[in-house]
Structure formats: structure tokens, C-alpha cells
Amino acid sequence: MNSFVPKTFLLELFNCAVNAVSAEKCLPSYLPTPPVHGKTIVIGAGKGAAAMARVIEQHWPGEISGLVVTRYGHGADCQKIEVVEAAHPVPDEAGRQAAARMLNMVHGLTEHDLVLCLISGGGSALLSLPAEGITLEQKQAINKALLKSGATIAEINCVRKHLSAIKGGRLALACAPARVVTLLISDIPGDDATIIASGPTLPDATTCAEALAILRHYGITIPANIEQHLASSAGETPKPGDTRFANNSHQIIASAQTALTAAADLARAAGITPYILSDKMEGEAREVGNMHAVLAKQIARQVNLQGQPFKKPCVLISGGETTVTVRGSGRGGRNAEFLLSLAIGLDGQPDIYAIACDTDGIDGSEDNAGAVLSPDSIARATSLAIEAQALLDNNDGYGFFSALGDLVISGPTRTNVNDFRAVLIL
Template sequence: MSTLAPRQFLLDLYSSAVHAVSAEKCLPAFLPEPPAQGRTIVIGAGKGAAAMAKTLEQYWTGALSGLVVTRYAHGATCQRIQVVEAAHPVPDEAGRLAATRMLAMVQGLSPDDLVICLISGGGSALLALPADGITLEQKQAINKALLKSGAAISEMNCVRKHLSKIKGGRLALACAPARVVSLMISDVPGDDPGIIASGPTLPDATSCQQALAILRKYQIEIPSEIRAHLQSGAAETPKPGDARFTRNSHHIIATAQMALEAAAATARAAGITAYILSDGIEGEASDVALMHAAIAKQVAKHDQPFQKPCVLLSGGETTVTVRGTGRGGRNAEFLLSLALALDGQPGIHAIACDTDGIDGSEDNAGALYEPATGVRASVLNLHAKAMLENNDGYGFFSALADLVVSGPTLTNVNDFRAILIL
């Protein structure tokens, strides 16, 4: 421990966390038996969908075919399953076309057929098929407004389900009477399978009225076509208890808790005690940072509630209400707010990254903080408070060469944070 290099230690924790929730490590144990007779069709969507498809191909013993859609630059080479790339977080025409093809692919299946659905975070935007009477441009506008509003992922996905022809269980209904097995990498706090990628293969307990209430709550302008669609009830999703889901099953194969436990094991191997604060923290990134900073300072000053040296780990999905024009990402936002709150407190180092390798829509996974961050920023004439107010965490840490750039990891269990206290 005396030779511990804090920066590399934190990067090692992030690497361990990501590896623990990779498709290659998590998916094989959950593969169903091939059908005795009938076809096997693979469909799916998400940032990890291509990697999941590749792993499935490697371990599958029977015939199969299919189509998955993933984010641009998140593809993988598959032999029997076609991989299509589309836009995230705002959907595009490529995603709409992929969703249309996917629905067509599962038409006319029999009870003997098996559909394996590979779902991971990002699937909501990637599997974009607007309900009848709603245009892709209208869905794009609603999606952009929700992303800027600070709405929680569960709220965003409630709205998305009710504006879609494929989400909120509708994809599973399109597969009937075939059996559907959904394998899911969870990117949502609480690991509710109905929220992951807006639950395309699971029944939905939310309602059109809830979707309208969410749009009103965040003062999002609603086109008349969407308002009429939601008010009419035509957008209602299939509900829990629907007999059409009886033969189907789902398995969550990777979670934020698994990533945090892997990081904790890596920390212990290095002689540092690890404490997992929570795997499901939500809220404004800058506010969540204040809470983390307060705990870290209490440990540093008073050895309460934990004795140092130690590392505090947490996950979940924070949000950013965008008010500035800077280059952000919720993990950079968290870390910049943390830096201001810690104000150079000796002995505290931190990392905040997205496990998918992309912080928001930027090219970095997140960033690193050290006690000298504030002093180094002053030398470069960087004004941390002003840059936080402008949502420019990326610009701040880029100037310090403290961005973490991993590239797409091909999995996604959302935020990973580690605060090392020496």
C-alpha cells in the first residue's frame, strides 16, 4: 500500500468494474436450450447488443439468425446475426429502419420457435419506431427535451414507451406465439427490467396519463399529434397479467452491483478496504457530488463512518439539467462539482466514469481528480465554478489532461464512481 499510485489504482478499479459486466463474462451462463424443433431468432438493441450477439454466436450450438441494433462505433463482427448501427442518445432514421425490419423478422413465428432478445442500456434511442401518427422528428424533439430536462431514466422511458410501436412489451407481442427469452444488461437504478431500454419485451405498468404528467412536469412542449395520441388511450401498453407473456422469461445478466463488487475485490487485493455506498444513486450530478464530498471529508478528518485508507464506491444514474453551453457529461459534471467541494483536501483522489465508455455524448468515459486539481487549474486560468455553471466539465478536465478515454466498452451498467481516501 505504501507504493500505491492513486491514479493507476482508480483506473484499475474502473477496468475491473467494466470487465465484470462484459457480455463475454456474463452471458453464456444464461443461454436457453435450443428448441427441439423450430427456429431460433435473435433480436436486440443497446450499446452492448453487438457484443452480446457475438458472444451468443460463439456459444450457441444450433442454427440461428437475427438482427441487433447498437450505437455507432459499438459494433462487433458476427457471422449469423446482422449488426446495424444507429444514433444515441437522440434516435435517427437508421434506428427507425432497424426497428421496422426487426418487427417484420418476427412475424409469422410458431409456438415451436424461440426468440432470444438481447437488451442493454441505450436500446430506447436505438430502437426507435414512432407510433402511428407520430413522426420521427417529433420523437427526436421530445427526446432532446427530456435529456436536457433532468428527468430520471424511469420518467424518460415511460414517455418513450407510449410514443412507440415497439417498446413497452409490444416487441414481445409481435413475436407471439413464439417463446421469448430476454437477456438483459441493466443500466437503470433498481434493475427494473421493464425500464431497461423501455422494456420492449415486458408488460408495462405505467400509463398514458403518467406520460402526459411527466411532459407537463418538465414543461416540455407537446405537439398536438402527440397530445391527442396520449389522451386517446391508443398509446396504452400491454399490462402485467397479460396472458400473451405467459411463456416468456427474462434474466438480468449484469448489473451495477456486480461492477462495484468487482472493483471492491480489486481494491482489497491492493490492500485498500472498499465500501459500496449504493448501486442506485440518482439525482443531479452536481448535488450527488456534494454528498460524496461530505462523506469523503468526514472520513479524511475524523475516520468516520469509515477508517482510512479506504475507497468509497457508488453507481446509479445521475442527471444533468442543462443550463449552459459547455461540453458536459454527467460524470465530468459530478467530478467538477466534487473538486469544488473538496477544495484540495489532502489525501483524496477520485474517478467518475460511465461504464459504457461514453460520458453523455462525448468521446471520454469520464475523468480523474486529485488534490492538486484546483491548483493546476488555477495555473491554467481555469475557473472551475464558472465552468460548472456552464456545464463544461469536459472542457475543464480536458485542459488538465485528466479525461479518461477508454473507447466504447460494449457494455453499460451506467455510472461508476470511486473516491480514494488515504
């Protein structure tokens, strides 16, 4: 292993994970049979929506048309399917208009028609059409508050569904009686398809009462009209068992496990034993980082200890979606926060390296996918008069790793299965 470069190896793992969940690799084998007599409309939303639409154009045997909405900068060159770019994670007017147009596009279809819906992470913010009586500005304010609160993605999307005119199955109802086939790239820990992009084409088991309870739990102040909307159940979603969904189907075509397995295979080929800890890890990013530090140090220090499940050299791989309760004013991102907490916990422990990146190429709302960590990261920061704990307290993981030149800048990957973490112990 004389030529082995830990940072290069970790970057290769991340790139391998992302490539494994690309639309080009995952989508073609899941395409349904085209309708015999009807037309095919393609709709979709998410950070991978444009890339998915491009693959459809390359492989679909018949005529197609449609509209997908993706994040700014995540577009793709499509000839038959219109691509609209909008804001994420806080919705904007472009996303609202795209959602309204999408509803109009699927109106008046027949039972002979097919709607092919392409869903990936980020679709909740991108496909934002407030329910009647709720303004876009109100939804923006609630989104911002939820994103800072530490709420899980399932909780955030529960609220989003019940303030929407298109999420939580309502888009599929607009398509009826056409058959709807939904293909999903999952960014949700546990791969619950009804949560991905707030499930616009799938029935929803959550309730208005749950959405209101989530807002109250996190102390989020809401306007009186939204309180009334939820308390009165005016925003209730169609539920499982609704016969209007009977002819529809959905399939998850790529997930965090897909990405983690690909990275594990690459590590094994390089002579490093991989251990996949979980594909659905959640919790505060800094707490998850500290837990990884404790585990990594135990593995690094072991000398013929009995009963230890991990043996070095190895790499601990995990996915899921951590959260950050924002208390400071720094530039963050959950992956940078995880790594900074990990660095503090490791405190320069030799022979431990790590990478943490978002598979969509954007860590939170920053321009980096994440960062890499080396045993000398804290020492290098100290030499620059940077106090790691102070930056963590200010939610400024970005600032820490930017100063060291250790940010990972991948650009938009046009897919999204959430976080990718790898801790290498040599």
C-alpha cells in the first residue's frame, strides 16, 4: 500500500457511490410498457428530475412530452420534455408556477394514457403549490423555520403535504383516470416512497393533526389562517386504500443502499475491509460525528481485543440524513458539521481519515458537496489560529474546511440519495 493515498481513496469512494445511483445507470431497466392507444406524459420533480428526463428521451420507444422541475444549476439538455429550474430548499415563484402548469398538463387525460412521474430528493421545495388560502410567502417562512429547527425530513414533509395543493397524492388524483407510474430515486432514510418529495403521486397516511403537532413541538409560530387550515383538517390528504390510486404503481430505482454497496465493493477491491453501518442514519450531525469518533478510536487502538466486530484496516460507511439545529450564524451544511464534530472527537488520532458529502453535490445550501478530514486537520487549523470548537458552536463547518482547503467541490451530480460518509481507519 505504499502508493495508497487516503484522501484520493475516499474521493474515489464518493464518486463511485454517486455514479452507482445516476439516472443513466439505474433508470432504463425500470421503464414501463408504453400505452397501446393513449399518449405518454412525463412529469417530475427533484434534483435528479432533469437527468431522469434525459434518460427517458434516450430510451423511450414512442412519442412523449411533459415537464419536470429541478434545482437551479441541475438542468439537462432535453428536447421533448421541458425542464424548469427553481429554488431549493426554500421554494420560489418559479417552482410555484411549474407546479400549477404541471397540474394543468395532466388535466383531462383518459384511462388509455400513461403518466410517467420522475421523483427524486428535493422535489418538495421545487414543486411548491400552496393550498387555497395559503400564500407562497407563508410557505417560505415555515420552510425556513423547519430547516433550522432540527426536524427530520419525514416531519418536514408531513407539514409540507398538508399545506400543499399538489403533494401527498394530489398530483396523482389530478392525473386520473390515466395510469400513473412513479419512478423514484430515494433520499429518505428507510426509503418510504410516500415521503420522497412529499409523495405527490402516492396516498398519504399522515394527518393534519400530526402536521400541527410537529409545528408546535418545534415552537414554530404560524399565522392564524394556517392554524385554522390544519386544525379544521381542510388540508387533509388522500389516504391509503383510496380506489383512485388502484391502477397506479411506483418503484424505487436507486437508494442510499445502492450507493453504499457500490462504495463497499470498491473498498474491498482495494484491500480495505468495508463495514456498512447503516443506510438510514439520522440524528444531530454533531452527535453522529462524535459517535463515529468514539467508534473509530476504539478500532484504531485495538490490539488483539476479543469480541471486537471491526478489524483495521477498514472503512466505516454510512448513509441517511442527519440534521442540524442552527444556533450560530456560520456557513454550515450537515456533512461539514458532522466532519467538524468528528475532527474534535478524534483530536488528531493518527491514521484516521474521513469524508462526508451529500450525494447531490450540495451540502445544505452551500457550493460544496462536503469535505475531507485528515489526522492533522485540527493541528493545521490551530496553526491558522482557527479554534475548531468555536466554529462548531457557530455552525461553521464550511469555514473550517474551507480554510484548510479540504472542501469537496463536485458541482451538481443530478441525483440524490442523501449523505455519504466514510471513515477510514488504517
